[in-house]
């Protein structure tokens with residue numbers, strides 16, 4: 001049965017985030033006609049929140065004297081994933097990520113202000129986080145402008161709903177709902193799916209994970225990332241990667257922004273108790289926000305309380321924090337907003353996630369935990385702090401601050417989600433694979449929709465991996481498609 005298309009392109013890209021726009025620009029450079037379908041009224045998705053991206057042996061690293069090698073990066077990805085990541089895909093990314101930096105800088109006008117780590121005290125973290133001026137939001141602006149300049153049709157408020165195939169399973173195009181609510185059919189020799197995963201879809205989160213807290217996760221990423229692409233690719237015969245269900249979680253206050261100083265205080269490696277009022281972890285896990293997210297998601301109520309006293313508040317204001325939150329609160333930043341912000345939070349009757357008490361017992365009552373339990377936990381923790389040795393959870397002595405000087409505050413940290421990873425099985429050519437392991441002809445996946453880069457958790461010791469992979473997989477997919485079309489294979 002022949003299909004009539006409203007327009008036809010060499011490539012239709014579903015999703016106008018980092019991976020999709022990178023793909024579109026490269027497709028145009030390769031001489032292909034291209035359309036980008038973006039469901040939201042603007043491009044960017046989760047990529048517009050990212051601060052930086054990973055690369056290895058880039059000239060931006062070399063000129064700063066940073067000697068992270070490709071081999072170190074490759075080994076870290078594979079070791080960290082317990083070899084559940086796909087070596088060929090990891091290698092493709094590691095080998096090409098430095099080229100992404102050159103392309104963005106020399107061809108798009110991106111300026112790199114730094115290459116750094118996310119947490120100064122995180123052991124083994126590689127210096128791979130390339131920070132562009134204006135963050136990745138600026139990269140998105142530049143890529144979108146370049147795509148349009150090169151003739152790419154970028155359709156906003158246009159959601160793809162179905163991937164079309166012929167009788168042999170070869171991709172022929174996409175069905176979408178346009179900004180006027182009309183169905184449109186676009187023909188394509190290849191379709192690239194980069195819809196950014198399903199962090200905004202509680203049902204899919206529950207389906208693919210065992211946490212059962214999908215509706216409680218606080219999504220700070222793109223509102224459009226609801227798993228549409230994953231569903232469409234599965235419908236088209238692609239299969240799930242075994243790492244589907246990998247999430248990048250982190251501790252976060254409900255109804256706060258990620259720039260808040262109260263929120264950042266809740267991540268400090270000080271004194272944390274769970275919903276029962278008991279200490280449960282070496283709080284130094286807070287230096288790796290992804291690990292801390294995995295911890296908090298598994299706790300009763302998927303939350304913990306961080307307790308601080310006046311000495312800690314003074315320390316945070318005068319000396320700075322132990323850990324920031326990306327570039328939203330800088331590492332070692334003096335938390336000057338904290339005293340005013342936390343007092344206002346505690347005084348706000350509509351807010352239940354910051355409480356203040358003149359005594360530990362009063363604090364416990366407001367937290368809803370048994371005062372005697374919290375008193376005993378605080379006393380035990382203070383004794384460890386004074387001894388200088390955490391014989392319970394082995395926290396380094398430099399983070400052992402006693403909780404003694406009232407009034408005290410407790411900050412309730414819940415579970416935030418940035419992204420999902422590892423959805424659809426692809427090969428190193430970014431082609432979606434079917435259940436027999438063969439490519440679905442003409443179907444490609446990039447960025448967070450694609451599986452194979454990670455194991456059970458995000459490789460935060462290689463900071464910038466998600467956005468780095470999104471940007472790199474995008475242009476690699478375009479080159480693959482251009483080569484396949486050139487060879488008459490599509």
Ligand SMILES: Cc1cc2nc3c(=O)[nH]c(=O)nc-3n(C[C@H](O)[C@H](O)[C@H](O)COP(=O)(O)OP(=O)(O)OC[C@H]3O[C@@H](n4cnc5c(N)ncnc54)[C@H](O)[C@@H]3O)c2cc1C
Nearest residue numbers: 015017019039045046047051160196224447448464466467
């Ligand atoms: C707060 C925050 C900070 C982060 N910081 C970093 C960082 O510093 N470094 C790093 O590496 N990673 C970071 N990340 C993660 C990173 O942003 C993403 O992993 C990556 O950039 C995702 O790119 P993507 O192209 O796969 O998806 P996205 O950029 O999310 O793009 C997907 C796009 O697809 C669109 N879409 C969805 N469904 C449809 C449909 N049916 N039709 C059409 N369009 C559709 C969405 O609206 C969205 O615009 C951060 C994430 C967050 C939330």
